[in-house]
Amino acid sequence: MLIFVNPLQASHQPRDEIFRGNRVPCFETPRRAAFVEDALRASGHAVRAPGIDSAVALGQVHAPRYLDFLRTAWAQWLALDAANAGEQPFPSVWPVRTLRSDVEPLNFTARLGLYSMDNGSPLCAGTWVAAKAGADAAASAAHALLKGEQATFCATRPPGHHAGPDFMGGYCFLNNAAVAAQVLRNGGAARVAVLDVDYHHGNGTQSIFYERADVLFVSIHGDPRTEYPFYLGHDDETGAGEGAGFNLNLPLPAGSSAAAWFGALDAACERIARQGADALVVSLGLDTFAGDPISTFKLQADDFTRLGARLKALGLPTVFILEGGYAAAELGHNAVRVLRGFDA
Numbered sequence: 472m473l474i475f476v477n478p479l480q481a482s483h484q485p486r487d488e489i490f491r492g493n494r495v496p497c498f499e500t501p502r503r504a505a506f507v508e509d510a511l512r513a514s515g516h517a518v519r520a521p522g523i524d525s526a527v528a529l530g531q532v533h534a535p536r537y538l539d540f541l542r543t544a545w546a547q548w549l550a551l552d553a554a555n556a557g558e559q560p561f562p563s564v565w566p567v568r569t570l571r572s573d574v575e576p577l578n579f580t581a582r583l584g585l586y587s588m589d590n591g592s593p594l595c596a597g598t599w600v601a602a603k604a605g606a607d608a609a610a611s612a613a614h615a616l617l618k619g620e621q622a623t624f625c626a627t628r629p630p631g632h633h634a635g636p637d638f639m640g641g642y643c644f645l646n647n648a649a650v651a652a653q654v655l656r657n658g659g660a661a662r663v664a665v666l667d668v669d670y671h672h673g674n675g676t677q678s679i680f681y682e683r684a685d686v687l688f689v690s691i692h693g694d695p696r697t698e699y700p701f702y703l704g705h706d707d708e709t710g711a712g713e714g715a716g717f718n719l720n721l722p723l724p725a726g727s728s729a730a731a732w733f734g735a736l737d738a739a740c741e742r743i744a745r746q747g748a749d750a751l752v753v754s755l756g757l758d759t760f761a762g763d764p765i766s767t768f769k770l771q772a773d774d775f776t777r778l779g780a781r782l783k784a785l786g787l788p789t790v791f792i793l794e795g796g797y798a799a800a801e802l803g804h805n806a807v808r809v810l811r812g813f814d815a
């Protein structure tokens with residue numbers, strides 16, 4: 472399988488995130504991608520750097536003012552105070568219900584809150600270049616399908632599926648899976664399915680495509696009544712307007728077994744087969760692993776091979792996009808297992 476990596480991933484290296492009001496070391500680290508690249512190379516896969524610019528697709532899935540903010544956020548932070556170079560910006564105020572989000576505040580922290588869904592997605596000097604190169608890698612992996620590859624894998628970070636039309640969150644800045652789906656649409660795929668198997672609901676991807684019938688979004692995830700991102704991912708969210716019927720959420724209780732998870736995967740695959748998609752984008756979070764430090768599902772190593780095999784049975788051109796997964800030392804092995812199951 473053709474692999475695309477993000478050569479600039481390590482430029483995004485914030486130190487701390489906020490958890491329950493306190494600073495804790497980031498779970499989403501450069502070593503995650505390093506472990507994945509090492510495992511892919513060791514298993515004989517050739518890796519490539521991105522060659523496609525994602526700018527056009529980014530402009531179709533994200534709002535211009537959000538992209539402008541993200542591109543210049545670090546410079547804005549330094550403009551407040553040069554001493555900020557060694558510090559991380561965090562939002563402290565958000566435009567929740569009844570407050571206005573149409574007027575951009577002149578205050579930087581207020582703008583950061585406007586464009587954030589949480590305070591757990593720290594920015595650093597290299598965030599934009601890393602996220603943009605990751606979106607380019609996703610665009611490249613999708614483009615390779617259009618050129619005739621049957622399956623590709625984009626092994627990038629930071630992840631993307633929590634990033635919505637105009638906000639960051641959940642360690643995500645640019646929505647790599649949405650970029651891949653949009654590149655496939657732009658290249659002539661009439662119908663695209665996005666299957667999100669990350670432990671956390673892909674709220675950003677859902678929101679980007681919620682009113683579109685050309686991109687079906689299907690997600691298996693921890694029940695948002697108890698699990699992040701909490702405010703989206705329920706089973707009554709089925710799409711709106713033109714997109715009515717083109718969103719399927721399959722939440723499972725925290726602590727669910729692999730047997731329950733594979734039952735949901737069957738339902739997801741049935742819906743995707745019924746769509747008659749021309750191509751499949753898989754938001755491949757590996758935080759469903761039993762050993763994941765921030766999640767509660769119970770998948771074991773062999774289950775990732777089984778996942779790959781089940782997806783292969785759909786018979787669709789498929790682009791895998793790495794999302795979460797925080798058992799860093801196992802992450803690469805589990806990624807390779809998915810590809811092995813698919814390629815078998």
Ligand code: SP5
Nearest residue numbers: 630641642671699765794795796
């Ligand atoms: C892409 C992705 O998987 N994003 C996940 C974002 C989760 N953010 C909330 C993390 C809360 C960390 N909880 C630590 C619990 C340690 N016992």
Ligand code: ZN
Nearest residue numbers: 669670671795
């Ligand atoms: Zn996740």
